Amino acid sequence: MNKLIGYTTGVFDLFHIGHLNVLRRAKMECDYLIVGVTTDELSFSRKNKKPIVPFEERMSIVESIRFVDEVVPQTHMDKIQAWNNLKFDRMFVGSDWKGSDSWNKLEAEFATRGVEIVYFPYTDHTSSTFLRSVLEKI
Template identity: 65%
Template sequence: MDIKKIGYTTGVFDMFHVGHLNLIKRAKEQCDYLIVGVTTDELVSYKNKKAIIPHKERMEIVENIKYVDQVVPQVNMNKMEAWKKYNFDVMFVGSDWKGTEKWNEYEKQFASIGVDIIYFPYTKGTSSTQLRETLEKIKNIEIAATK
């Protein structure tokens, strides 16, 4: 029997861009089977934001990426609960979480069960935050033009 290395990553994946694609592609390069959790609209509020693209559509976008083997809804931020459900061998996450109290704790918990955490640097350039800021500027310009 061939044992596969299962990887897991999560994200909002709102306004999907090349940074999202790079994360998923790099994750797939380091595992045989990649599970991607797409954050539900309700959970997006942890970023004090509202998703522009509805959850169902974000799930469909991610499902159609050739590097993704399985897409699941991310309904909470508890990564240990996700491990119990999906039994992955490695977790992929953005480097902006490295060294935080929450992820230091996850590192300890995952190490005790043999799960690796791999941090990927953010892709320089486009980000969802930058896209939101640009949209807001355009909206403000349009509002000012109508006055």
């Protein structure tokens, strides 16, 4: 029997319970979980701000989570290229992306490769953006 490989990505800045819940739930849906941690450069190019926790430290934090089998740098947003490199069977993403044009297109592209996208509920009460805003007020 083949292992079901799962893949998810994130910045994982100011690691919190929402991050842990996503990783825990993802591992429940696959045999082997690969996590892409967004580099500082990619984060800056997308959000115009650098993460508070440096990339190497965020990689180390995610690597230490028992639900995670492998950690890779996420240096670009091209999920098809990531699939070409990693050959995952399921991709896990927050429900806040469900129904968007870009993810609808990606779902269709992944379907031709036998990849399922699984959406998890977004953690409303805790986010790195919220934690960052609190820290900036101190």
